Amino acid sequence: MLTTHVEPAAGGIATTETNVRAYAWVVFALTVGLLLSDYMSRQVLNAVFPLLKATWNLSDTRLGSLSSVVALMVGVLTFPLSVLADRWGRVKSIVLMASMWSLATLACAIATNYGEMLIARAFVGIGEAAYGSVGIAVVLSIFPARLRSTLTGTFMAGGAFGSVLGMALGGAVAAHMGWRAAFGAMAAMGIVLVITYRFVISEKRLAPLQPASMRRQEHGLNVRMSFHALMKGLFSTRSIVCAYVGSGIHLLVPAAVWAWMPSFLNRYYGMTAGNAAVCAAVFVLVTGLGMVVCGNLADRLSRNARERKWGAAIVFCLASFTLLALGFRMPAGTVQLVLIGVGMFFSAGASGPSGAMVANLTPPSIHSSAFATLTLANNLLGLAPAAILTGIVADRIGLLGALQLVPFAPLIAAVAFFIGKRNYGGDLDRLNALREQAAR
Template sequence: MPVSPPPQRRIYPWVVAALAFALLLSDYMSRQVLSAVFPMLKGEWDLSDSQLASLTSIVALMVGLLTFPLSVIADRFGRVRSLVIMAVVWSVATLMCALAASYEHMLIARFFVGVGEAAYGSVGIAVVLSVFSPRLHSSLSGAFMAGGSFGSVVGVALGGVIAVHLGWRWSFTAMAVLGLILAALFRAVVTEKRLDRYAVRDESSAVAAAANVAKIRVPISTLFTNSAVWCAYIAGGLQMFTAAVLLSWTPSFFNRYYGLEPASAAGVAALFVLLVGTGMVVCGVITDRASRNNPSNKWLSAVAFCAIALVCLGMAFRIETGGLQLTLLAIGAFFSAGTSGPTAAMVAGLTHESVRSSALGTLTVANNILGLALGPYVIGVLADSMGLMDSLALAPVFYVGAIVALLLGYRVYPHGLRKLAAQSARYAQQPA
């Protein structure tokens, strides 16, 4: 039977989740505030769309390259310490963006924003999941990852307003100061000892109980020997392609095709980004309910979310501007990243807790390389030659690949669970 948490654990885990979520908001506010000032930078520095896209994609690229090694370090040497260092680095780098005098300076500053943000998502969600029951993991994963969208909303909307009234440099400065304050607060409240005291261990199986999962440490190689986990990695990355495009290019879309001023375009775009985040939360809750008695239903729920986004967004960017287009965009945006919570829960459920940050870090690598880095850049390059609208119409095609990966994952999921149990039993017999 699962271990029943003592009464006091109900408060502290939610405090941890709230602080981790607040830092994730800061993470994406610092990352996405750039989108709000795209028109200003384009005019001031005479930048092309591909150059603008590179300022966004360099962050995601660094996240993709560094997430895994930094997640491994966090698993071995302390997740809390790692999270605080990351927040300080990305906040200072965001302040460097405010001081940038040219495209090259901004690109370097954005490089370091990516370095700081690299493993926050994977390590942060691992910390949150460690103090909650597995039956809430899809909901929590969806809500936590939705912090990226909510942070993007605030970053784009607030950044646009500040840029119009005080100048674009103050937009970056505000995000940097907020990040430093939250890093200090997190360090004061969350510690490794407290996390260990409130940790929830799932000992529902005889294998896990006999193995004493709290003390086992399995090799990093186990993250890549389970075919079901690979399907979750690939599906998660591909479904983020179009969601990343929406996060980066909707302000420019409304500026160019609906004739809105930069601040107004950022405000309208923020509403659609808010739908992305809300959808991640709601889809996570739906998935937990649908899979309560059958965990494999997570895969089928994710397939449904991808299919809805594929149809709605695929139609939206191929019709004329107006009410119907906006309606389809709204529905598509809501489901565009709905698979995020389910895929994170799948990865967490198919990997051992001693390497969970590394596992979620691998998912983050896939999300960034296949989605957050690739999506905005590819669309930016295509927009230079074929126009933004036509290039946006191609983005939803990537959901087809995600659906294929999810269906394959659904088929091999039972084998993946058996393999995890065998790994736990095997390494329980070896010295920690």
């Protein structure tokens, strides 16, 4: 039995439940399962790069384009597809998206040349574009607001775990059965999950778990909301803008370290490429674990004080900055790796609190769009530029010097979260007052 906690929320999400129905956890498990499939389908490509290069005699540029086209589709289509999902129906959208990326991954398995593979990978990206924002919106709609940081952190950590699984399982299957079988295995997992999701989850079965205020909003607003009203809802306060900005900037660290850790271990520890990749995967797993733990910790700390989510995000950013700044300045050895590992544990820790802030500051009827905006900020400010910016600096001062500068990103994010914290209470009270007036 979960303890009662009341937290004001702009969207009127259920804030006073004392328990969570079993079906809600089934929805959560299947939605996270599809997120794992999402990232496994995306990252299996990295595991078979050498095999594809040998099969079709591809240049590194063409190999890279097979990965970049997915990120391009996700970046371009996340927001518009999330807005459509808010209006058309989230569960139906999830089934359609998961079906598309699973079938597109199957198409990768039977591709006969580079052009066919590129088109198939583009459809993988189209299918995955809005899943993160729509999936977390479904989850948050059926759980109490007091669990938002935990749920958001755990959901986003699924990306890290799915990436590791895609590379590890894909590599193992490819080693024994070839690269086509690796894509086929990822596609089969996705197809099984989407069929299960289709028969277990529906809007009708979700409705009883959602508060009446939310159902009224979704019935009355999803279709009729104008673009101007949508933008006003997404950027209504200074604190929500700070949540977008802080979340995006603080994710520059995990994105940069994930991309360059294999090279760092190869150059400064003398590891082979294979051993460096395996060791780097441990840091990815540590990051994912930290997202789950930090999200849960933020929820626990903020049970009786709504601003503590912001304080938790600030602490996580400062911890990441301190530990990684020290770690990358230590001589090579066990102590350095431990410091970097602990720093990575906190490096994405503000993801859960950031998602909770965005959910609290927006109406449930536009949560998919709000999380699409958060995803866009995460990509534009952190995930997308991290690897290339680190590489540009590394060309000038060396990889170690570049990685020594990376930890300053969460320091900047902490400033954004601090500004948001100072405005959060007033912003939330004002939004709740407007919601109450609209309900009369």
